[in-house]
Amino acid sequence: MANLISGAEMVFKVLEDHGVKHIFGYPGGAVLPIYDELKNHKKIKHILARHEQGAGHAAEGYARSSGKPGVLLVTSGPGATNAVTALTDAYMDSVPLVCITGQVPTHLIGTDAFQECDTTGITRPCTKHNWLVKDVNKLSSILHKAFEVATTGRPGPVLVDIPKDIQFKKGKYTKPKAIKNNIKLNIKFNGQESAIEKVVELIKKSSKPVFYTGGGVINSGPKATMLLRELVSITGFPITSTLQGLGAFPGNDQQFLGMLGMHGTYEANNAMHDCDLMINVGARFDDRITGKLDEFSPKSKKIHIDIDPSSINKNVKVDVAIVGDVKFVLNKLILALKEKYPNFVDTNKQGISSWWKQIEKWKNKNSLGFLNSNDVIKPQYAVQRLYELTKAQDTFITTEVGQHQMWAAQHYKFNKPNRWMTSGGLGTMGYGLPAAIGVQVANPEKLVIDIAGEASVLMTMQEMSTAVQYKLPIKIFILNNQYMGMVRQWQELLHEKNYSESYTAALPDFVKLAEAYGCVGIRANKPEELDKKIVEMLSVNKPVIFDCVVDKEENCYPMIPSGKAHNQMLLGKQDEEKEVSEEGKVLV
Amino acid sequence: MVKSPYSFSSKKEIIENYIIVVWVDNESGVLARVIGLFSGRGYNIDSLSVAEIDKKKNISRITIATSCTPQVLQQIKLQLGKLVPVHKVADFPKNKKTLLREMALLKVVSSKVKLEKATKLCKKYKCTILDKTEKSLILEISALKKEIDELVKKLQPLGLASTSRTGIVAMTKGSEIYKQH
Numbered sequence: 162m163a164n165l166i167s168g169a170e171m172v173f174k175v176l177e178d179h180g181v182k183h184i185f186g187y188p189g190g191a192v193l194p195i196y197d198e199l200k201n202h203k204k205i206k207h208i209l210a211r212h213e214q215g216a217g218h219a220a221e222g223y224a225r226s227s228g229k230p231g232v233l234l235v236t237s238g239p240g241a242t243n244a245v246t247a248l249t250d251a252y253m254d255s256v257p258l259v260c261i262t263g264q265v266p267t268h269l270i271g272t273d274a275f276q277e278c279d280t281t282g283i284t285r286p287c288t289k290h291n292w293l294v295k296d297v298n299k300l301s302s303i304l305h306k307a308f309e310v311a312t313t314g315r316p317g318p319v320l321v322d323i324p325k326d327i328q329f330k331k332g333k334y335t336k337p338k339a340i341k342n343n344i345k346l347n348i349k350f351n352g353q354e355s356a357i358e359k360v361v362e363l364i365k366k367s368s369k370p371v372f373y374t375g376g377g378v379i380n381s382g383p384k385a386t387m388l389l390r391e392l393v394s395i396t397g398f399p400i401t402s403t404l405q406g407l408g409a410f411p412g413n414d415q416q417f418l419g420m421l422g423m424h425g426t427y428e429a430n431n432a433m434h435d436c437d438l439m440i441n442v443g444a445r446f447d448d449r450i451t452g453k454l455d456e457f458s459p460k461s462k463k464i465h466i467d468i469d470p471s472s473i474n475k476n477v478k479v480d481v482a483i484v485g486d487v488k489f490v491l492n493k494l495i496l497a498l499k500e501k502y503p504n505f506v507d508t509n510k511q512g513i514s515s516w517w518k519q520i521e522k523w524k525n526k527n528s529l530g531f532l533n534s535n536d537v538i539k540p541q542y543a544v545q546r547l548y549e550l551t552k553a554q555d556t557f558i559t560t561e562v563g564q565h566q567m568w569a570a571q572h573y574k575f576n577k578p579n580r581w582m583t584s585g586g587l588g589t590m591g592y593g594l595p596a597a598i599g600v601q602v603a604n605p606e607k608l609v610i611d612i613a614g615e616a617s618v619l620m621t622m623q624e625m626s627t628a629v630q631y632k633l634p635i636k637i638f639i640l641n642n643q644y645m646g647m648v649r650q651w652q653e654l655l656h657e658k659n660y661s662e663s664y665t666a667a668l669p670d671f672v673k674l675a676e677a678y679g680c681v682g683i684r685a686n687k688p689e690e691l692d693k694k695i696v697e698m699l700s701v702n703k704p705v706i707f708d709c710v711v712d713k714e715e716n717c718y719p720m721i722p723s724g725k726a727h728n729q730m731l732l733g734k735q736d737e738e739k740e741v742s743e744e745g746k747v748l749v
Numbered sequence: 750m751v752k753s754p755y756s757f758s759s760k761k762e763i764i765e766n767y768i769i770v771v772w773v774d775n776e777s778g779v780l781a782r783v784i785g786l787f788s789g790r791g792y793n794i795d796s797l798s799v800a801e802i803d804k805k806k807n808i809s810r811i812t813i814a815t816s817c818t819p820q821v822l823q824q825i826k827l828q829l830g831k832l833v834p835v836h837k838v839a840d841f842p843k844n845k846k847t848l849l850r851e852m853a854l855l856k857v858v859s860s861k862v863k864l865e866k867a868t869k870l871c872k873k874y875k876c877t878i879l880d881k882t883e884k885s886l887i888l889e890i891s892a893l894k895k896e897i898d899e900l901v902k903k904l905q906p907l908g909l910a911s912t913s914r915t916g917i918v919a920m921t922k923g924s925e926i927y928k929q930h
Contacts, residue, residue, distance in 0.1 A: 285782060286789050290833040293777075310833060471827035474820065 165331040168297045168323060169198040172261060175304040176205055178337050181232050183208060183223060183602050185216040189236025190276060191263030194328035208602060208631060211623040213240050215595035217247020218621070221256045222599030225582045226557055228382060230257040230311050231599065237263045238276030241322075242283065246589060249287040251318040253586025254405060255380055257311040258318035259304075260288075266326040267295060280322045291320040297332035305337040315469040316380055356483045357490075360440070360464055361497050363481070365509075367438035367462075369516045370398045373421065373450075376405030376585075377443020377467060379578045381487035385409075386578045388491035389442065395498065397506040397513065399520055401429035403444045404570055404585045412574030418520065419529070422450040423721050424567040427528035427730055428520055430719075433458050434727035435519070441465045443487045446476040447586070456726035466490045528719040528732055529571050538688050540565065540640045540711040544572040544612065547638060550695050557600045557609045559583065561593040561617030564646035564717045569612040591620030594637060598624055601633040608636070608699070615641040615668060615708075625678040628704040636698055637706045639671060642713045650716045655723070675706035684708040762818045766795070768841040768849070768919045769825060770927070774834040775801050775809040782832050783811055792817060792825055796851075796916035808836065814917045839927045841919045848922055852915045853897050854879070857886045859908025867907045874900050885910075 166174070172195050176184065185208045188196045199207055210216035213235045220231030231251075235244050241262045251258045265274040281293045290310050292303045300323065307319045364370065372393060378385050386409050393400050393416055400410055401421040410417055419426035421433055430452075433439065439461045444450070446465075451457045454476065463479040465472070466487060473482040483490050498505060531541045544565075558573055559582040560566040566583055575581050582600060584592035593611040601609045611618070618639055628635050640646075648663040675682030681701050685694040691709070698705045720731045730736075773779045780799060787794050795814040802810045815825065822840060829838045841847045855876075857867045864886055871878060871888055874896065880887040890897055894917065901912060921927065 281778060282781070285778070285785055289831075469831070471824060471831060473827075475824055478820075 164334070166334055167194070167198070167331050168294075168300050168328040169194040170201070171297070171301050171332070171334050172304065172323070172328075173198055173202040173205060174334055175301055175308075175337075176232065177202065178305075179308050180229075181205060184232040184234050185210055185220045185223070185599065186234030187211075187213050187216055187236065187240060189238075189240050189263065191237035191265055191325050192234060192240070192261075192323075192328070193263075194325065195234065195261070195263065195323075207234070208598070209627065210595065210598075211626050212621065213243035214246050214591070215598075215621050215624040215627065217244045217258070217260070218250070218589070218592050218595035219599035219602070219624070219627075220258055220260075221247060221251050221254075221592075222559060222582050222596030223603045224251075224256050224258060224599075225596075226579050226600040227603040228579060229603075230259055230308060230316075233258060233260040235260070235262055236276065237265055237280065238278045240276075241278060241280040245283060245287060246587075248284055248318045248320065250584050250587040250589045250592065252287045252289070254584065255316050255376060256318065257316035259307050259311050260284075260318060260320040261304075262320060262322045263328070264293065264322045264324040267324045268326070270324065280320070284320045287318070288320045289317040291322065293322045294324070294327050297327050297330040300327065300332065301335045305335075308337075315377075315472075353483050353485065354493075356481050357493050357497050359481050360483070360494060361501055363438055363462055363464065364396060364398075364440075364498065365502060365505075368512050369432075369436045369461075369519075370396070370438040370440065370513065371418075371432045371436040372398055372400035372440045372442065373403075373433065373444055374400060374406045374409055374442045375403040375444025377445075378406055378409040378487050379443075381443065381468075383578065385443075385486075385488035385491060388488055388495060392491055392495050392498075395495065395506050397510060398440075399432055399517070401425070401432065403447070403450055404583060406444060407570060407581045408575035408578045411576045413576065418524075420570050422447075423452070424571065424717055424719065425721075426571075427526045427719055427732065428523035430721065430727040430730060431523045432520055436461045439463045441467075441479070442491070443467060445469075445472045448476070449585075451477060452721045453724055453726045458727070526732065528730070531715075531718075531733075533688075534712065535688060537712045538685065538691055538709060540568050540642070540709075540715055541572055542688065543638075543640060543685075543691060543709050543711060544568050546691050547610070547612070547695060548573045550692065550699065551608060551610070554608045556580065557582070557597075557604060557607055559593040559596040559600060559609070559611045561611070561613045561620075562588045562590045563614045563617060563648075564642075564650065564715075565612055565614040565617075565640040567647075567717045568640070573612070590614075590617035592617075594618055594621050594635075595624045595627075597635040597637070598628055598631075598633055601628075601635050602631070609634075610636045610638050613637055613639045614646060615639050615643065615671070616645045616665060619669075622674070625675070625680060625704060625706070629679045633704060634702050635704050637704070638698075639706065639708050640711050641668075641671070641708055642711050642715070643668060644713060646715075647717070649714075653716070671706050671708035675704075678704075678706075680704035680706065682706050682708065684710065686710045764816050764818055766814065766816050766843055767822050768843060768847065768917065769813045769815060769822075769829070770839045770841060770919060771811040771813070771829055772836040772838075773809050773811060773832075774836070775807045776834060779809070779834045780811070782834065783813075783829065786828055786832070787813075787815075787825075790824075790828065792821065798916035798918050812916065812918050837927070841921060846922050848920050849893060849917055850891055850919075851894050851897055851917050852889070852891045853901070854911075854913045855888045855890065855901065855904060855909060856911040857888070857904055857908050858884055858910040859886075863907045867904060870900065870903055870907075876900075 224231035418429040421429035465479040597611040672682030876888040
């Protein structure tokens with residue numbers, strides 16, 4: 162019998178073979194053999210979270226900022242159920258995660274044993290795939306497959322459930338096979354050349370084009386970002402981005418119209434509505450983007466480039482679909498365009514000049530503008546100052562979910578991919594703080610800031626303890642308005658200002674809380690002290706909780722109200738009187 | 750049927766019946782994955798039948814009858830195609846090119862006269878009698894859903910006591926077999 166090793170040791174061999182350097186987790190009874198084995202594998206560093214959800218979001222932040230899969234190790238029962246939110250979040254936002262869960266021993270499965278739950282049953286709808294390992298000799302190949310599934314095609318979370326007896330049992334380790342170009346996982350580009358030609362002709366014919374790009378560009382890697390920039394530059398077309406796509410194209414470029422969608426800019430949404438050609442690169446026509454579907458961009462030809470065939474025609478019917486990896490498709494498209502129409506941008510300038518004039522008119526509305534104040538800190542102003550004071554550094558931003566998230570997306574400009582980590586699909590309050598931990602682990606020397614709301618951040622506040630333990634100098638920048646701001650805004654607009662349960666009457670003193678955790682607390686109350694305090698925060702080489710006390714009743718504009726189309730935006734208070742229909746009120 | 754919270758589609762959508770056939774690895778949980786996808790995304794299942802068809806390759810064939818719009822049918826096929834244990838997915842057109850069958854076992858408990866009437870019906874519908882006593886009769890019918898429905902209706906006044914039916918199974922006519930893409 163050659164070289165038999167335990168299941169627990171196999172787990173680490175797999176991690177080593179896949180180049181994993183960090184894992185996030187929390188021990189418990191059913192994973193003890195794996196935790197026992199940790200000491201023999203010095204190349205792998207374990208980051209102990211304070212809650213499995215925190216470990217999961219940290220693994221997500223790690224994955225999104227590094228482009229490598231995040232690895233999560235938790236115990237059975239509550240360990241697994243606590244990880245479900247993070248897994249679902251990763252599933253919605255296409256983040257590659259490998260979650261390893263302990264399970265009660267095989268002979269106890271199904272007996273309602275202590276800390277038993279049907280982990281594979283619970284996580285089936287929130288993972289790309291999951292496995293319950295019943296044979297130690299299959300463990301290594303299942304784990305290799307898990308990495309393959311998580312990272313190929315449209316990335317996402319996977320879970321491997323390992324009963325405790327399997328962790329102890331000895332078996333044969335198999336090395337990973339070189340990942341084959343599995344047609345199913347890594348969709349090949351064949352028979353789609355004619356689609357590329359069609360796209361080139363549509364680009365040539367269009368007089369009102371717009372690029373609409375999403376997280377797929379970032380998931381495709383740095384090369385896709387470069388190709389996107391080249392394509393936008395050689396066409397001269399305007400470009401807008403979804404929340405998840407921010408950073409794929411420079412946020413301060415003249416051709417960039419800002420984010421689109423529910424809280425997108427006036428120019429981006431109107432361009433989407435009025436365009437005659439929409440080129441969707443790696444985005445999924447999500448409901449926050451389209452608004453009312455019946456009136457979504459009625460006059461345009463639509464092109465959709467996506468790696469996931471089931472994204473095509475799911476919400477919006479398109480005219481040309483290309484299924485493939487963004488970097489691969491863009492490369493083909495650029496080559497085809499350059500060959501057929503060299504010097505396209507110059508020869509075509511005339512063709513789209515009146516479109517750009519129209520866009521300039523929309524831009525002049527200055528839809529992100531707000532009335533600043535000398536007495537209270539406006540949240541938008543706070544984000545703008547934070548941007549101005551950190552833009553010289555390579556800064557990584559995470560967020561929680563709500564108004565502060567939208568203000569961050571609107572007012573912080575990203576120039577590089579993988580610098581912006583936010584929970585878009587699932588909208589998970591409590592994402593940002595643990596995600597920042599993961600980002601800082603992956604990028605030890607970089608500045609990492611969680612732009613937070615006071616309600617969200619309290620959901621995973623315990624992870625400050627993790628940041629302190631591993632000396633991760635993350636900055637938690639709380640826009641504190643004492644309300645669940647987005648809930649309050651919807652109640653104001655849709656529920657006759659009945660602020661039902663959206664005000665937090667008892668908040669902790671965040672400065673003292675920071676001190677209790679062993680980090681630094683800073684508070685800013687007045688606009689004039691904001692810059693000084695932010696600079697102070699940046700100078701501290703420790704985790705900081707920054708309590709930025711902002712206007713309590715500021716609303717996030719612009720906004721497409723529920724049930725309305727892209728060209729029916731509310732730009733500010735003056736527009737609020739335009740009513741939302743009864744039908745609109747039932748929407749989320 | 751587009752299910753954005755924003756759409757109050759005023760368009761009338763055409764809902765049709767389809768047969769979807771899925772070839773899967775015969776492993777634990779695979780049926781739950783397929784069914785979970787249907788329930789999770791709000792697709793209908795009108796009937797379902799599943800059994801192993803290749804012991805060596807460990808393949809099962811799942812046949813699902815569903816009713817939806819053509820757009821949703823495309824979604825169902827693409828979503829099923831993404832599941833790791835799924836090998837191929839096909840939708841069989843409900844027309845002359847496709848053979849469809851359902852099977853039913855029907856138990857009639859009744860008087861002699863009524864049992865005789867049931868036996869006559871049995872001949873008309875090409876049933877097989879599997880079991881017979883003085884008081885009862887068990888029939889097996891393999892036919893289209895419509896025909897089985899008819900027979901069931903006619904047997905009711907004759908003392909139909911128990912009904913057990915399968916889901917639909919399907920196969921394309923002629924020499925062709927379904928190949929993925």
